[in-house]
Structure formats: C-alpha cells, structure tokens
Amino acid sequence: MSSIRPRSAAAYWLAVPAGLWMLAAVVLPTLLILWVSLWGGQSVSPDNPITFDNYARFLSNGSYRALMLDTLAQAAMIMGITGVLGYCIAYFLTVKVTSPAWRTALFLAFVIPFWTSTLIRAIAFVPFLGVNGLLNQALLAAGLIEQPIQAFLYSRLGVSMAQVSLYTLLASGPVVYMLNSIPPALREAAMTLKASPFTVFRRIILPLTLPGIVIGQVLVFLNVLADFITVTTVGGNKLAFLGNLILLFYEGSQIRATAVVSVLLMAVMLAGVAVALRIVDIRKVGG
Amino acid sequence: MAAPAALPQLDLELRDIRKRYGGFTAVDGVSLQVPKGQFVCLLGPSGCGKTTTLRCVAGLEEPDSGDILIGGREVTADPPWQRDIAMMFQDFALFPHMSVAKQVGFGLEMQKKPRAEITRRVAEVLGAFEIAHLADRRPSQLSGGQKQRVALARAMITEPRILLLDEPIGALDYSLRETVMLELKALQKRSGISFIWVTHDQNEAFSLGDQVVVMNHARIEQQGRPEEVLSRPRTAFVAGFIQGNNILRGQAQGARDGLLDIRTEDGSFAVPLNGRAVPAAGSPVSFSVRAERLQEAAADELPNRISLRCTLVEYFGAYRRHVLETRSGATIKWDQFGALPQSVFAGELVTFGWKAEDGVLHA
Amino acid sequence: MHWKTRSRLTSWLLGIVTIGFLLFQWLPMFTMFLLSFAGENGGTTFPMNGVSLHWYRKLWEADLFDDFKPPMLRSFLLALGCSVTTVVLSVTAAQAMRGRFIGSGAYFYLLLLGLMAPGILVGFGFAILTRLLGIEGAWNTTAYVVHVSWALPFGFMTMLAVFNRFDPRLEEAALTLGATRVTAFRRITWPIILPGVIGTALFGFSLSYDEYARTLFTAGSDGTLPLAVMAQLDRQLTPELYAIGTVTTVMSLVAIFLCTFAFWLRSRALRGRPSH
Structure with a gap:
C-alpha cells in the first residue's frame, strides 16, 4: 500500500506521457532510419522499392570498410585504457581512501567535469596539446623532450588522449557502485581463509565487480563509436571515424548513405550490448 | 624485544594488547590466556572492545602495542592468511558469487590442496553439517539457519587451531538460537578446537563458555568460569x-x-x-x-x-x-x-x- | 611490518594514478580558463601576451556574425524547459513503476533505451521524422522534444533510485491517518523525494544546455550555444571561445555548487536541531 496502488489504472496513466515521448523521440526515429536505409531508386522518396543496394554500395567500398574497422579498433583501445584506469581510480577512491572528507573531495574532482560541456572540454584540449601547449611546455621544462611534440594535436594520439579524459568516468562509475556494494567482511572472510590480498582481489573483488566493469565498458564502447565531436575538435580534418562519416554524408544531403552508416553503427552497438548481456545480467546489478 | 618464554599448552595468549583509533581507545591493555581446546566467551556491551580484540587475534586489526601468540608462536605482525585461525562473521560474510560447495572448499583451495582431496573433504564436511543437499546453491538461496551452517562449515574445514566467532548467532531467528548453541558447543568439544566467541548476550556466554571474559570500556572487568563470574562479580x-x-x-x-x-x-x-x-x-x-x-x-x-x-x-x-x-x-x-x-x-x-x-x- | 603497512605501497601507486588522471582531466580546462584572460594580441596558445578581459568584452560587444548572446539565451531557455519537462515526466514515470503495472519491465527498457541510443542517431532519425511530416525544425520545438528524450532516462533512473530508498510505510502511515493518495503524495512523498527531484532538474538542465549532436540535426536555422561554438571553431579558434567555455563551465560549477548546498541545507533540516 502506498501513494500508488499496484496494477491500478493510475499507474498506466502516469506511465503514458514518458513512454509516448520516448517512443516518438527515440524508437520511431530509429525505425525510420532503418526504413530510409532501404529506399532504392534514383530520387530520395518512400515510393521507391525496398532494396539492399545502399548497403551493397557502401560495403563494397574498401576505404569505408577500413574506416569501420578503424573505428572499432579505436573503441577497443579506449575501452582498454579507460577500463584499467577507471578500475584503478574506482579502487583507490572506494577502498584505499579512508578519510571521508578526502574521498568526497577526490570524488567530486573526478565527477564534476561530467556536468560540464563535453564540447567545451574537447576544445580545451587544443591549447593543452598544441605545439606551444601546456603539455609540451611541461615536458620541455621537465627536460623530458627537447623539441615540442607536434603529434599531440590534430592526431589520433590527441583524440585518444581527449577520449580517455572524457570517458574514464563512464568506465569507473559502475565499478565504484559495485565496489561500494561489497561488504568489507567478505574481503576479511577470504583473508581468514588464507587468501593473500592478491588472491582476495582475483577471487572475490574482481568477480563481484565484473558487472560494473562490463557496464562501464559498454558505456565507453557506445560513446567512442558515436563520438564525432572529439574527432573534429582535437583531430582536425586528418581523422574520421564512423560518426564523422554520418555527419559528412548528412551535410552532403546523402540521406540514404547516412541511414546506411547509422544502421551499421547501430548494429555494431547492439552486437556489443548483446555480448555484454551474455557476460552479466544487468538487471541483477540494481538488486 | 625479549618476551618471556611462551607456554606451549596455550592455544592463544594475549599480552597487554592496546589499540587506539584517533582519540578513541578501543582496547586498553587486554591480556588473556586460552588453554588448549577451550571455549572462551568475550562478553560485554557494544563498543566495549570485544570485537576489536577478536579482530586483533584474526590479524584484521593491528594492535598499537602488545603481543599475540597463537599456539605459542608470536604472530602479532603476521597477516590473517598466515595465522592458524578461522573466523565466523556476524552476517556470515558468504561469498555471493560462489556455490555452497565452492565456498566451503575455498579455504582448502587457498592451502593448495589437491583437487581430489578438496572434493572429498567438502563432501565429508557438507555431510557432517547436514547441508549436502545445498551444495549447488548460492548464498542468496539459503535461509538464515542454512547460511549459518555453511559459514561454520567453511571455517571448520580448514581445521584451524582457533575459531573466532563474532556474534555468530546474532543474525538468526530467536527460536533457532538455542539449538544452534547446543550444536556448536558439542562441535567444539568434539573437535578440540578453541572457540573465541564474542557476544553481548549473557545467556550465550554463560551457557557456552568454559571461560567468560567480561569487558567494558576497552578493558577486561573480570574473567573466570561462568559460575565464578555469576556468583562473584568482581566489579x-x-x-x-x-x-x-x-x-x-x-x-x-x-x-x-x-x-x-x-x-x-x-x-x-x-x-x-x-x-x-x-x-x-x-x-x-x-x-x-x-x-x-x-x-x-x-x-x-x-x-x-x-x-x-x-x-x-x-x-x-x-x-x-x-x-x-x-x-x-x-x-x-x-x-x-x-x-x-x-x-x-x-x-x-x-x-x-x-x-x-x-x-x-x-x- | 604489519601487512596493512605493506599494502600502503599499492595505495601509493593507485593514488599516483588517480591524482595523475585528475590533473590530466583538469589541466586542459585550466589552460582554457587561463588563456581566456589573454591580452588583445593573445593567441590560442601560450604565451598569453598580457592579461586582460578583452575577450570577455568582445563576447559582450559582439557584432552580428559572432554574437553569442542570442544562442546563449536560446540554450538557456531550452535547458530550462527541458529541465521542467524532465522533472514532471521522470517523477510520473518512476511513480508509475512503483505501481508495478503489467509491462513495466518493457517500459523500463524503453526508457533506458534513450540512455544507450547515441545522439547522432537519435538526432538524424528525428530529422527524418520531421522531414517526412513536413515540420520545420526549430530550437524550441523539435530540438526540445529530442533534448527531453535525452535527459529523461537520467532523471527516470535518478527517481527510481530515490523511490527505491523511500520507505513506503511513511505513505501507509499517512493513509491510515486519513490522507487520500494524492494528499499522501503531496504532503509526505514529495518533500522526501525533493533532493532527488533537484538532481533530476539539474540533469535536465545541464544535459540539454551542453547537448550538441541531437541539436545539430534538429535545431533548424537558429542554433543553440554549442552549435554557435562549433561554427565559430570551424571558422577560427579564438580566445573568445575560451571565454565562452570558461563562462559556461563556471555556470555549471555554480549550478552544481548550489545544488550541493541545497542538499546540505535539506539534510541538515531533516536531521533537525538538537533540542535543549
């Protein structure tokens, strides 16, 4: 008994607005992309026959295929880096920092940038990575390099650095949540059963945080695949991933090609999520 | 440091253990001797230092000063995994991702016992604790009483010199407690393992303990046989x-x-x-x-x-x-x-x- | 040496990694803050060539072509609208979930979908939808709809978490004291979930205010601030962009600070003052 009765009509009526909104703004548009990607013929029109020609044309182009693989490789690399980095940070903040004040302070320092604009954060990497940028200045001052490194900005290295900075929180957050839900007594119980700290980590902590790792990896995967802002701001014009291709086709009014790339992107994403769901049951995480 | 020679017949000896957390003194000069195969109950109100004392014995806390000897061997600086102890935790601390059988075999696995031996011993122990039918279940599928048995089996299978129990039946239904107490007492006598049992419940302490140690404000107020403490309270x-x-x-x-x-x-x-x-x-x-x-x-x-x-x-x-x-x-x-x-x-x-x-x- | 002392080595290593990352995360932003105060001849990298408020003045006295004030106003209004709508929809949807209606499992995934679907796909798909329907895109119509669909999942998850921790016996107590369901919600539930509602509002505002991809496809001719920033970046990177970045970031920080402060005030009020 509460302010809402189970299975009451009120529950349905309360659910309707948000549900309709999501159907209209997310589900329907996604289905439309799928439909448009199958439009054949010369002109862009729903009257044309349904065909897979658009896909055949796109996939027959070797450079597009290479770009797809390249995007996946980039995602894999960023997932690896943010995964390790994010786990280390999560472990440090939740397990190693014992002072509540320090923990809160460090955690805020970690999370606050998430509430600021991703675009602005990406732009901020330009003066940081540039030839006269802060990073080069610092490395020069430290005597680690003799010439400023050109390759930081407008390069894959720069894009990757920016993406790591932007997405580590996504990899880390779910791990923080899972680590917080492990009672300290479990760790202690394992130690009294003769497990060394490393074994405790491998046999107890790691398996129990696995759902958090997987969810974090899914979030990073989805974000890197769809990222085009970092690539355009930090990568200049020298670099393109699938997201940039979508934009490029769209700006060239190639609606069907845009739709094809979008659908392929979506398919890759769904495949990734499906793999993740095979590893962990996401529904169990909350409960 | 020149410590006096340890008495070999003692399972556990604490010499003047002290532990402070910032301005709070948790344990203030606790000394205790536990002869072989004894059932010792640490009794006291919450915050009296009994759990901290137990955790020092387990190696989960490091005392600021004092010595801990297990079986006559100085272990004060040893980590938990190198001490001849096992521990039962208040809420049992079962590993949620392991089946009962895996859970019970964990301690033997840590001792690098051969797989065949682990399987055999786990089957034996599950049988002895009447939980063989639960072997494939996860902790979330167990009742409170079943969890208690699994936790006990998990600790006992390693045949430690000392079993440390932190309010081990506090999480059980009231109706179950008496039966479980009797079983545990019988188990302790049979196994010859020393039990150090922390509780705030005097009925538990007086009916189980060969020795009752009453603590308050980080110190031992009185220790002795139950009837002694009952009939002649020292303070x-x-x-x-x-x-x-x-x-x-x-x-x-x-x-x-x-x-x-x-x-x-x-x-x-x-x-x-x-x-x-x-x-x-x-x-x-x-x-x-x-x-x-x-x-x-x-x-x-x-x-x-x-x-x-x-x-x-x-x-x-x-x-x-x-x-x-x-x-x-x-x-x-x-x-x-x-x-x-x-x-x-x-x-x-x-x-x-x-x-x-x-x-x-x-x- | 006790084993706890030994494990401090790991702490130090992890601590260095964490602090290193935090520096890496914050230093670019500080570089931007710093360079936004460069002198009139200052470039987009070091050296700064003097210290001035020149680029902020330029921002304020902008001419027609790079006037950021109208997009900023549009972004602000859009974010405000998105915030309010998100709060209403999130609270009703989360309250509906408490009703455990048939199909609530699928409903949960429907709302979660918005979290997973990338902005570039949602934006593009919605652009197709409006084109097929013959609707002209605008920042306060089509972009608004898409922005809400982006913020809603975050708000919904927040409110679900809040309701999970909420003790329904409080409502039951109110009902046994003669309150109707609506009154129980208004007088008991609402004040208790208010911190979560504030969080949801913050999500709704900042997610909309900072959104680029979804807006790009749906805003029509009058763009929002992120679009204007990106357009300017395409033309030329100037310290003026740093000034904008600094202004918006500071605004975000102030909003977070205000919310944290509100949470703190509220938790203090709930704890009550010690009586004599």
Whole structure:
C-alpha cells in the first residue's frame, strides 16, 4: 500500500506521457532510419522499392570498410585504457581512501567535469596539446623532450588522449557502485581463509565487480563509436571515424548513405550490448 | 624485544594488547590466556572492545602495542592468511558469487590442496553439517539457519587451531538460537578446537563458555568460569551487567572476622572481604547480592536486614520477580523460583535479609 | 611490518594514478580558463601576451556574425524547459513503476533505451521524422522534444533510485491517518523525494544546455550555444571561445555548487536541531 496502488489504472496513466515521448523521440526515429536505409531508386522518396543496394554500395567500398574497422579498433583501445584506469581510480577512491572528507573531495574532482560541456572540454584540449601547449611546455621544462611534440594535436594520439579524459568516468562509475556494494567482511572472510590480498582481489573483488566493469565498458564502447565531436575538435580534418562519416554524408544531403552508416553503427552497438548481456545480467546489478 | 618464554599448552595468549583509533581507545591493555581446546566467551556491551580484540587475534586489526601468540608462536605482525585461525562473521560474510560447495572448499583451495582431496573433504564436511543437499546453491538461496551452517562449515574445514566467532548467532531467528548453541558447543568439544566467541548476550556466554571474559570500556572487568563470574562479580559493572544482581553503595567502616562493615543510606551491612585488603575507613565501596538470595521473614536470624516497600510484582515464566524500594529510593529485586504461593504484594512494607556470605564485595 | 603497512605501497601507486588522471582531466580546462584572460594580441596558445578581459568584452560587444548572446539565451531557455519537462515526466514515470503495472519491465527498457541510443542517431532519425511530416525544425520545438528524450532516462533512473530508498510505510502511515493518495503524495512523498527531484532538474538542465549532436540535426536555422561554438571553431579558434567555455563551465560549477548546498541545507533540516 502506498501513494500508488499496484496494477491500478493510475499507474498506466502516469506511465503514458514518458513512454509516448520516448517512443516518438527515440524508437520511431530509429525505425525510420532503418526504413530510409532501404529506399532504392534514383530520387530520395518512400515510393521507391525496398532494396539492399545502399548497403551493397557502401560495403563494397574498401576505404569505408577500413574506416569501420578503424573505428572499432579505436573503441577497443579506449575501452582498454579507460577500463584499467577507471578500475584503478574506482579502487583507490572506494577502498584505499579512508578519510571521508578526502574521498568526497577526490570524488567530486573526478565527477564534476561530467556536468560540464563535453564540447567545451574537447576544445580545451587544443591549447593543452598544441605545439606551444601546456603539455609540451611541461615536458620541455621537465627536460623530458627537447623539441615540442607536434603529434599531440590534430592526431589520433590527441583524440585518444581527449577520449580517455572524457570517458574514464563512464568506465569507473559502475565499478565504484559495485565496489561500494561489497561488504568489507567478505574481503576479511577470504583473508581468514588464507587468501593473500592478491588472491582476495582475483577471487572475490574482481568477480563481484565484473558487472560494473562490463557496464562501464559498454558505456565507453557506445560513446567512442558515436563520438564525432572529439574527432573534429582535437583531430582536425586528418581523422574520421564512423560518426564523422554520418555527419559528412548528412551535410552532403546523402540521406540514404547516412541511414546506411547509422544502421551499421547501430548494429555494431547492439552486437556489443548483446555480448555484454551474455557476460552479466544487468538487471541483477540494481538488486 | 625479549618476551618471556611462551607456554606451549596455550592455544592463544594475549599480552597487554592496546589499540587506539584517533582519540578513541578501543582496547586498553587486554591480556588473556586460552588453554588448549577451550571455549572462551568475550562478553560485554557494544563498543566495549570485544570485537576489536577478536579482530586483533584474526590479524584484521593491528594492535598499537602488545603481543599475540597463537599456539605459542608470536604472530602479532603476521597477516590473517598466515595465522592458524578461522573466523565466523556476524552476517556470515558468504561469498555471493560462489556455490555452497565452492565456498566451503575455498579455504582448502587457498592451502593448495589437491583437487581430489578438496572434493572429498567438502563432501565429508557438507555431510557432517547436514547441508549436502545445498551444495549447488548460492548464498542468496539459503535461509538464515542454512547460511549459518555453511559459514561454520567453511571455517571448520580448514581445521584451524582457533575459531573466532563474532556474534555468530546474532543474525538468526530467536527460536533457532538455542539449538544452534547446543550444536556448536558439542562441535567444539568434539573437535578440540578453541572457540573465541564474542557476544553481548549473557545467556550465550554463560551457557557456552568454559571461560567468560567480561569487558567494558576497552578493558577486561573480570574473567573466570561462568559460575565464578555469576556468583562473584568482581566489579559493580559486572554485577550490574549480569541480570539479577542487587547493587548497594556505601562507605567502608571497620572490618572484623573477615567481614567488612559497610554503611549505606539504608543501614549497615556486613560483607565478606574474601581475602581482599581492608579498604580505608570512609572510602566508597559497593557490593551486590543476587536477587534470589534475599530471604523473607526469619530476618531476625540474618546479619543483614533491610526495610523495603514492594512496588511491583511481575511473572517471568520460571520465576516471580518482586521490585522493591528501599527507604532511600534505591531499587531492590527479589526473585522467587518454583510455583510458591505469592507472599509479598505490591504496596506492602516488608523486611528482607541475607546471609553474610551472600554479599559480594566489589573491587 | 604489519601487512596493512605493506599494502600502503599499492595505495601509493593507485593514488599516483588517480591524482595523475585528475590533473590530466583538469589541466586542459585550466589552460582554457587561463588563456581566456589573454591580452588583445593573445593567441590560442601560450604565451598569453598580457592579461586582460578583452575577450570577455568582445563576447559582450559582439557584432552580428559572432554574437553569442542570442544562442546563449536560446540554450538557456531550452535547458530550462527541458529541465521542467524532465522533472514532471521522470517523477510520473518512476511513480508509475512503483505501481508495478503489467509491462513495466518493457517500459523500463524503453526508457533506458534513450540512455544507450547515441545522439547522432537519435538526432538524424528525428530529422527524418520531421522531414517526412513536413515540420520545420526549430530550437524550441523539435530540438526540445529530442533534448527531453535525452535527459529523461537520467532523471527516470535518478527517481527510481530515490523511490527505491523511500520507505513506503511513511505513505501507509499517512493513509491510515486519513490522507487520500494524492494528499499522501503531496504532503509526505514529495518533500522526501525533493533532493532527488533537484538532481533530476539539474540533469535536465545541464544535459540539454551542453547537448550538441541531437541539436545539430534538429535545431533548424537558429542554433543553440554549442552549435554557435562549433561554427565559430570551424571558422577560427579564438580566445573568445575560451571565454565562452570558461563562462559556461563556471555556470555549471555554480549550478552544481548550489545544488550541493541545497542538499546540505535539506539534510541538515531533516536531521533537525538538537533540542535543549
């Protein structure tokens, strides 16, 4: 008994607005992309026959295929880096920092940038990575390099650095949540059963945080695949991933090609999520 | 540091353990000796330091000073995984991602035992604890009583020298506790493993322990056999913490024939010194008399007499408790066992007395 | 040495990694803050060539072509609208979930979908939808709809978490004291979930205010601030962009600070003052 009765009509009526909104703004548009990607013929029109020609044309182009693989490789690399980095940070903040004040302070320092604009954060990497940028200045001052490194900005290295900075929180957050839900007594119980700290980590902590790792990896995967802002701001014009291709086709009014790339992107994403769901049951995480 | 030679027959020895957290003293000079195969209960209110003491033995806390010896070997600096102990935790601390069989075999796995031996021993132990049918279940699919058995099996399979138990039955339903207590006591006797059992429940402590250690404010107040602690509480705290004691406070007067005269607001009483030095005249002292040792009527023959007014009579199943008030307003309890007819009623004025040897002088 | 002392080595290593990352995360932003105060001849990298408020003044006295004030106003209004709508929809949807209606499992995934679907796909798909329907895109119509669909899942999850921790016996107590369901919600539930509602509002505002991809496809001719920033970046990177970045970041920080402060005030009020 509460302010809402189970299975009451009120529950349905309360659910309707948000549900309709999501159907209209997310589900329907996604289905439309799928439909448009199958439009054949010369002109862009729903009257044309349904065909897979658009896909055949796109996939027959070797450079597009290479770009797809390249995007996946980039995602894999960023997932690896943010995964390790994010786990280390999560472990440090939740397990190693014992002072509540320090923990809160460090955690805020970690999370606050998430509430600021991703675009602005990406732009901020330009003066940081540039030839006269802060990073080069610092490395020069430290005597680690003799010439400023050109390759930081407008390069894959720069894009990757920016993406790591932007997405580590996504990899880390779910791990923080899972680590917080492990009672300290479990760790202690394992130690009294003769497990060394490393074994405790491998046999107890790691398996129990696995759902958090997987969810974090899914979030990073989805974000890197769809990222085009970092690539355009930090990568200049020298670099393109699938997201940039979508934009490029769209700006060239190639609606069907845009739709094809979008659908392929979506398919890759769904495949990734499906793999993740095979590893962990996401529904169990909350409960 | 030149420590005195350890006694080999001791399973556990604590020498002057101290532990502080910032400004809070958790353990303040605790020393304890546990002979082989003993059941020791650490009893005390929450925050008295009993759990911290236990965690120091386990190696989960590092004492600021003092020595811990397990089986005569100094282990103070050893990590938990190198100590000859096992531990049962308050909420059992079962690993949620492991089946019961995997869970119980974990300790043996850590000892790098061959797989065949682990399988055989796990099957044995699951059988012995009557949980063989649960082997494939996860902890989330177990009842409280089942979890308790699994946790116990997981700890016992490693055959430690000492089993540490932190409120091990506190999470169980009340109806289950008595059965489990009996089983654990029998298990301890059978296995010959020393049990160090932390509890705030005096019934547990007195019915299980070969030795009861009462703690308060980070210190040991009294340790001894249960009947000793029950009948001769060493301090006013112990007397007050254990149910059924009447505590009276006053000033020491002279001593004669091994009896100390104590003057209180409700009269003077003779209390045996029991070999204790005579306190300075006028110094504040306290003593206790158990509620069932008070005697009605025949008070003239008793050396200690007190006038009381009965305020309340309650029934507690096996006994009848009378709450009485002295003239100065102190509360005295009198318990009457057996189905005797009620002789004292609320509102009545009565005189009670007790034999000199029933009084217990506190330190 | 006790084993706990030994494990401090790991702590130090992890601590260095964490602090290193935090520096890496914050230093670019500080570089931007710093360079936004460069002198008139200051470039987009070091050296700064003097210290001035020149680029902020330029921002304020902008001419027609790079006037950031109208997009900023549009972004602000859009974010405000998105915030309010998100709060209403999140609270009703989460309250509906408490009703455990048939199909609530699928409903949960429907709302979660918005979290997973990338902005570039949602934006593009919605652009197709409006084109097929013959609707002209605008920042305060089509972009608004898409922005809400982005913030809603975050708000919904927040409110679900809040309701999970909420003790329904409080409502039951109110009902036994004669309150109707609506009154129980208004007088008991609402004040208790208010911190979560504030969080949801913050999500709704900042997610909309900072959104680029979804807006790009749906905003029509009058763009929002992120679009204007990106357009300017395409033309030329100037310290003026740093000034904008600094202004919006500071605004975000102030909003977070205000919310944290509100939470703190509220938790203090709930704890009550010690009586004499």
